[in-house]
Every structure is written in structure tokens, then in C-alpha cells.
Amino acid sequence: MSSYAIIGGSRGIGLELVRQLSGRKNVHVLQADVIDHHALKVAADKVSELTGGTLDVLIHSAARMDHTSLYRRLTDYADDNQLDADFTEAFRVNVLGIVHSINAFLPLLRKGGFKKILVMSSGAGDRELAWKARVATSAAYGTTKAAANMVMTKYAVLLESEGFTVFALSPGYVDTTDTAVDQPDEAGKAALDEMLENIRKVYPGYDPAPAPLSLAVKSILMAVQQADPSQNGQYLPAPRLTS
Ligand SMILES: NC(=O)c1ccc[n+]([C@@H]2O[C@H](COP(=O)([O-])OP(=O)(O)OC[C@H]3O[C@@H](n4cnc5c(N)ncnc54)[C@H](OP(=O)(O)O)[C@@H]3O)[C@@H](O)[C@H]2O)c1
Structure with a gap:
């Protein structure tokens, strides 16, 4: 049986990943x-005890x-201190958090059978999309998501010779309201x-409705299962399933 570690499994996409994988039994929180x-x-040591040293x-x-931070533009902060605090916290969680979690689990992944690392990305970190659709909001979130793509790239380069598949995937707009801790004002x-309307204008085929969580996660798991070293270093849009 293959082993998965989901970082951020308490809510949203992460929780649904756990739910869909938990048909396999042996879920440890x-x-x-x-x-x-x-x-x-x-946490990695505990996983190692459970799996016999591999992942x-x-x-x-x-x-x-x-949501308070998510829709702020660079000029929406009360003052510079608030801006600094928001960017710093976003960077610590959304960028350094990835580095620390990969570093902690890397010894286990090196001994694992698949050597796959997925970093969940976002269109908010896509420079071309931000420019074309004129998205000034999500300043801190989008900036850190762009940096997260670079972190993924650095690991992909670092681990290429070891046969790893390190990739980023943008899940698109997904309905996570059931487990959200806050709502936008x-x-x-x-x-x-x-x-969403601006994106639709630039990409007329874009569906501005959020994807149902279970379908979005099914497509993410499909992408993970199909990923192979030829996709090392890539940023993939999730295939959008309709059923
Ligand atoms: N939903 C979307 O439409 C969408 C679109 C594009 C990209 N994404 C990406 O998909 C991923 C999941 O998003 P989501 O919508 O599922 O988010 P979510 O519902 O807000 O869940 C976020 C998860 O991250 C965890 N988390 C936050 N800060 C943490 C920290 N400091 N340490 C450990 N865990 C922490 C939360 O744990 P707590 O319960 O402890 O807070 C929660 O489990 C994110 O990387 C997001 O950027 C989502």
C-alpha cells in the first residue's frame, strides 16, 4: 500500500484529499x-515509525x-506595519512552510517508492494571469504563491538526478466553503x-463557478497518480472533471 502525507489536511482541499485517500485505511492525524x-x-519521525522509514x-x-488578507491590494493596508506583518506571515506560511515540510519529509521520500512531491499552487501566483486579467488583489497571497512555484522549481532541480517528480498544480477555483473558518465580507x-469576471473576459472558456470539492480533488489525485519524472519541475493546471 502506498503512503501519502498531506500537509494541511484539517480543512478544504487537504481534508478532502485525506477523505478520498482514506478508503485505504490507516489514516493518522x-x-x-x-x-x-x-x-x-x-511529525516526520512519527510517520517514519508508522511506515518503516519511507514515504x-x-x-x-x-x-x-x-479572507481579510486575501482581497487586499498593495495600497489597502492601514499602514506600512500592517503591510509588513501581512506579507511576512504569508511568506512564512506559504513559502517557508513548504520548504520546512519538504525538508522534514525528504529523508523518508528518498526511501519511498514513488518520490513524488506536489506543491499546491494557485492562479493567484501566475504573473501572466495577474497582468492579463488585471488582478491587483491577493497581493500578499499571490506574491507568496509565485514564490512557492520557485521553491518547487528549486527542489525539482535539486532532486532530478534522484528520480523525483516535484511539481506544482493549480486546482482552479474550488468550493471549500463547508470547512472555511471565515467568509469574505x-x-x-x-x-x-x-x-472572476476579468478572468472570464480574457479566457472566454473559463467557468467562474467554483468546482465542487470532491471532483476537484478527484482530479488532483488523478494528476498525482499519473505524474512521472517527465513532469518534474512543471506547473500543471488540474484537469477539470465534470463527473
Ligand atoms: N480553494 C481554492 O479555490 C484554491 C484555489 C487555488 C489554489 N488553492 C490552493 O489549494 C491549497 C488548499 O487551499 P484550501 O482552499 O483547501 O484552503 P483552506 O480550506 O483554507 O485550508 C487551508 C489548510 O491549510 C492549513 N494551514 C494554514 N496555515 C497553516 C500553518 N501555519 N500550518 C499548518 N497548516 C496550515 C489549514 O489548517 P488550519 O485548519 O489549522 O487552519 C488548512 O488545513 C492552498 O495551497 C491554496 O493556495 C486553493
């Missing part, structure tokens, strides 16, 4: 903040997605609608 590298190493697949889904909702 471990707690760690991704900015706490010591806690991640402790086949790491999926890093954790990200800071709180009216201004946030207006910013989201405007962004």
Missing part, C-alpha cells in the same frame, strides 16, 4: 504548524487563505466577482 520546523520533524508521496496543501465578495 498529526499536528504541526508549518512555520515550526521542529514540530514538522517530530511515497508528499502533498503540500497548507496555505494561509484568510461584501468588499471581498465584490473583489472576487470582479476578478
